Amino acid sequence: MGAAQAVEPSTQEAMSLATEGSFLGFLRNIDVLAGDARVLVQEVRGPDGVLRYVVQAPGTAPGRPRDDSPQDFAGAWRNLFLTDSPYARSILLAIRDHGIPRGADLALVGHGEGGVALLSLAQDDEFCRAYRVTHVAVVGAQTDDRSPADPRTWVAGITNRHDMVPVLDGPGTPHPNRYRVDYPGPTREFPRCHLLRVYIDDLETVIPQARADVDRALARYRGPVERTRVYRLRDRGRPPEGYPFLAVPTAGLATSAGPVDVPVRYYDSSAAHLCFPVDTDVARSLLPDVAWMVPTRLGRRALAVLSLYEHRCTTIGPYTELGLSVLVDDLWRPHAYDLAADLLRRADLRRTGRYVVALAVGTEEARAVAEELWAQPAVHGAADVELQGRELRVHAPELGVSVEGRPGPGARCPEADWVLYGRRGESTVRTLVRAHGRPRVHARPRLRLRLDGAHGPLARHLQILELDAVRPGFVLTSPRFVAHRSAGAVLPR
Structure with missing residues (x-):
């Protein structure tokens, strides 16, 4: 099913979230909220004065499968074979709750399972008719076998060659209008090489050119963040507290x-x-x-x-x-x-x-x-x-x-x-x-x-x-x- 509920970040988390749009800033936002089934929607005022939206989704949460969250290994396995997965549906509900206007420019940034779920949304014809998905940028997720419904969507995929998680998505095939970096990172041990903070460090020190290329592509999203909202995702919607006994007319x-x-x-x-x-x-x-x-x-x-x-x-x-x-x-x-x-x-x-x-x-x-x-x-x-x-x-x-x-x-x-x-x-x-x-x-x-x-x-x-x-x-x-x-x-x- 999937569900999303707007929540407030902690004071420390709110202070750590980026106030300017950039590829590393979006990834750091994801790292701040990772592990607790939360996604982020930010509104960025571009250099041309146009308000655009960036959805940021974390990867698989550590630990055993959880009944309350799609952000676990079971969800990742469903993401692998189903474009209409609970994680993708939950993110869609967060986007709708945020009130993004139809036809608005939308960039999707994700890590691991979150990247796969965002790519699934980009493959959905109805979703792409509602919003103009201009960019999808993911790390630690295979992108070659994912074709967005809008052929104008620019897709970037960055993977550490030692990271086993992108392999779960199956073998990739060459595709036009793609930016792909598959690099031999210094961190070889799995699952450490799949950690988002490791990808962030590598983008700063090992593959800075890749960071610069993605930032250049995301130039219209490089501006002040005017609004940030956090959503907690769940496998299924929770009934109102006290339901059904306290669900009475008032x-x-x-x-x-x-x-x-x-x-x-x-x-x-x-x-x-x-x-x-x-x-x-x-x-x-x-x-x-x-x-x-x-x-x-x-x-x-x-x-x-x-x-x-x-x-x-x-x-x-x-x-x-x-x-x-x-x-x-x-x-x-x-x-x-x-x-x-x-x-x-x-x-x-x-x-x-x-x-x-x-x-x-x-x-x-x-x-x-x-x-x-x-x-x-x-x-x-x-x-x-x-x-x-x-x-x-x-x-x-x-x-x-x-x-x-x-x-x-x-x-x-x-x-x-x-x-x-x-x-x-x-x-x-x-x-x-x-x-x-x-x-x-x-x-x-x-x-x-x-x-x-x-x-x-x-x-x-x-x-x-x-x-x-x-x-x-x-x-x-x-x-x-x-x-x-x-x-x-x-x-x-």
Whole structure:
């Protein structure tokens, strides 16, 4: 297939790239970026004031074949027999992404496999109808059996006689309109004699006339470089991050912290949900003063959930989240076994949910989103959260909350999708949370919640429920998951 993505070079690499067009300058550019499946497109203002383009492609990367890059031995072997190779297609995608106008003058400079891929492009009739390929200059690659589609294209091939790689392209045959140098370089050992830096040294000291001849041919490209762009090539295009689960339609909504795309996507998160059986009347006292919102009963007890999140990568930035919620029945027609029936339904069809009593988040943007989009009573509070190992640790001195211990042995369980409820004025706001990971349920957790003073609503509500005096009945953990939270839907209730 082939794919290309624009990337930024490192600061040191950017400082090493040529700012004037020349044959050795283009080769040195290739040497700077070689080995990391990157090609270079530069725009050069010629002596006549015309803007022209130079594509520069490296040779085979060292090491074993790579699944992610066409710049390996397997790619070189395909290049040998196929003009439509992944490497050539990837370079073509980089050229198209760069926005080179149709009919523009184009020079192709390459080393080894990169030179072969560029020659394959020069052989393509459609490519040469789109761009005027004026020159192809390659080192360490055979050129005699490659005929460009445009007979006006000038082709130069420079090879060290001891370099075995050009032999892979097969025997060459004489061809007009070619410049060929096959010289006995002082470096005889392979693969050292194929290294681009060796060719650069030889062009400076052993065959300076060849360098001068190619520079003379490239005279229209000898001028200041006005723009440089680097592209990383891949064997196949990568799907968007989080695909397919996070490939969902989005819409922008305004908040006091700025515009936010919803649903909010969570690309890399960890979570632990500490589930406590609590007194039903106490749980009811934490809910809004409306008769139709009642706690879900598990026997004679209600269920309070302390949710601990470490969100490392989200569309509203990284942040931590500590939330206390209470499971509640269907807001319209509560039944005794609503929760058990809901576990068999898709999350978007569930009638029960968790009412968020208190929430503390690590950034101001997350607080604004929680309060303004989800109607959850959030405060801004920093927390140190570690949820990925065998031990869970949460330390939030600003909030007066800490959790430490082991969740214990666990078993796989269904995905922990949730419906969350918040309250805004006389309405209830329903938010759907869809998650995808490998959640586990732990029936015998050895975790302890500690409250070091009631420094905010979260700690005060935890004290009211007396959760610091007991251990959780069970714990749900997701060491690594992705998720998306919808915008809150306002219910007339």
